[in-house]
Amino acid sequence: MYPPVIQKLINLFSKFPTVGPRTAARFIFYLIKLPQEKFDEFLNSITNLRESIKICSFCFNPFDASANSEEKLCPICQNNSRDKTLLCIIEKETDLISIEKTKRYKGLYFILGGTISGLKKNDIEKLKIKELEERIKNPENFDIQGVDLKEIIIAANPTTEGEVTALYIERELKPLGIKITRLGRGLPVGGELEYADEETLGSAFEGRK
Amino acid sequence: MYPPVIQKLINLFSKFPTVGPRTAARFIFYLIKLPQEKFDEFLNSITNLRESIKICSFCFNPFDASANSEEKLCPICQNNSRDKTLLCIIEKETDLISIEKTKRYKGLYFILGGTISGLKKNDIEKLKIKELEERIKNPENFDIQGVDLKEIIIAANPTTEGEVTALYIERELKPLGIKITRLGRGLPVGGELEYADEETLGSAFEGRK
Amino acid sequence: MYPPVIQKLINLFSKFPTVGPRTAARFIFYLIKLPQEKFDEFLNSITNLRESIKICSFCFNPFDASANSEEKLCPICQNNSRDKTLLCIIEKETDLISIEKTKRYKGLYFILGGTISGLKKNDIEKLKIKELEERIKNPENFDIQGVDLKEIIIAANPTTEGEVTALYIERELKPLGIKITRLGRGLPVGGELEYADEETLGSAFEGRK
């Protein structure tokens, strides 16, 4: 129904997270009608993104390396005031931002790159488990200094997929002999006892203070 | 639009929790079409409810007193295997059931009968604060034996209303010198880091284990 | 978990339309705490309902017969200013109220008592198809006067179930040789072209005016 040059771009935008064909079409009509200078600004920003951004060699967090193209670590891994005895394993980049916003965690991160649903070989291969183990065993091989891990926090979502992933990681990391913890469960802000499941409410009782 | 006898009952059903006029109308057509014996069963059950149910003199939990009309305590308050050093203050009857289902709390309860929104005099008067203080100070005056409180858990919802209520109760109970706790916060089962607010996620980090 | 006298009533309320066990429990605690005079008012209203309400012998609409216990027709069927050439077949009592509120239909009704999902024998037997045919063929047998049907409107929901039911009724009534119509389709108030399905939007084009 659409001209091929539009349909092609609908297909590409439809692969973006959360985007379906209807939204993709709206993106395209938005781009078509954008004033030329705004369009160029958008195009340049995307081009610059790939040129400026590098992936941190320790934690896989993307960072801006345009100031120093030799830099291999993200600002968090470079920061000497972070607590280098703590490592928090997260699923994806935006989880890191969510946690930083709380200002209650001062340790290091590791971005795993996904979750396991079920225990499909395919899903497991996508996770950076091997990379994780290497960094825990020999952090000094990854351009970072002063790492002395005493606790590994598996910050998986308390969903079925997150649980399966956390259990898998826990089993893999156990032989390393470092304390492994998980995020506390309880009632979220705005939640109600009445709609809480038994596990959540039980944890809220145990974690009372 | 409806005959008065129906409209009257729509008005009464509309005062039931969660029921609006549209649902009330459907209740009535359901009742009209119920076979006579089912209708009588419903009517008898409602009549018996008021005759059999008494309110526990210690915790305000409704219980079935038809076996022993002299009984003043609900089965939980009567139960000697409950931990009588713990008192959990809850908003309403269904919260007690939610907590009992977790099987992780073995103490006593007190049903407060509502929450404070804002700090309206009207709302505060509806709460059984005075009754609560009397029971904490002199439990033996309320037909219960062996109470020796060491901890009072304010199981308020982590909503704005619940917070205000919890703060108010805490202030009232502080002079009694008993340890006061609240339910632990954290990620609920099925929740996702990405959508958690900063307070919830921060608590989840602090409550890790 | 609940005393049997409460659990029994939870089970009965759970059979009310739209009510689940959690809501049923809240109904019961509401009833327990109702002041005695309010409780008696509720009980009396329910008792009176069954005594006052009769089902119209022509259209199956419930009506208040307390003023005249001999009356067999509802106010609509009794009303000589209604257009007795039109009969509108509806699923349930509340649909009649919805249509009356529009003030744009002045004919008679017939309450079918359900819809067919799939074409299950069980569902079909619950519908008053035989009663419908009898009333169309010989309305004078059902206490109503002056009926001279020229059009039968099948006011089924434009859902899959409603469609199946409408097709079934249409096939049953066709031999009677009376014009059969359906409600017009189009965009509802508040709807948007963008989210309309093709059938709805196509009908909106054909029904433009």
Next chain:
Amino acid sequence: MYPPVIQKLINLFSKFPTVGPRTAARFIFYLIKLPQEKFDEFLNSITNLRESIKICSFCFNPFDASANSEEKLCPICQNNSRDKTLLCIIEKETDLISIEKTKRYKGLYFILGGTISGLKKNDIEKLKIKELEERIKNPENFDIQGVDLKEIIIAANPTTEGEVTALYIERELKPLGIKITRLGRGLPVGGELEYADEETLGSAFEGRK
């Protein structure tokens, strides 16, 4: 919190329709991790979009002009089998696609470019009302042939905004003396009588067939 090069692009993506900062961030991490050849394909598609797409001089529909850069009309306006006595005024490009999919309209279109909310001067100026009038009066000035309008369909959404816009256009076009129609209202596929507003249900009765 994000590096400036990422934050800049988050801001730009946040201006896309339906996109907020959280989704924008996910878009960027998606782009960062895209394999180089996929990234180049995306970039080329966007660049080509602006070079290939022209806006139809009659109806403002974007079309692919890469085959013939002299072409001024979109395929619909060029198509001699379309009914050139009908003009359908729509809000935006995706509405045209929605209508084409129904296969029940064979006339011409005009994309108005927005709706009026309230009657703000600002909103009105964004609409192509002047352009619309010019095309209705002198279609031959806009590269199109054989236009002989007998009916103008205002295909506004049946929302408050859409109604205001339709009334405004109707008032502007009335002096031209061409028949003006609107889309038919009624029950949408999947709708239910019970939840239909009175206007929609009334229209459904009037539009029965």
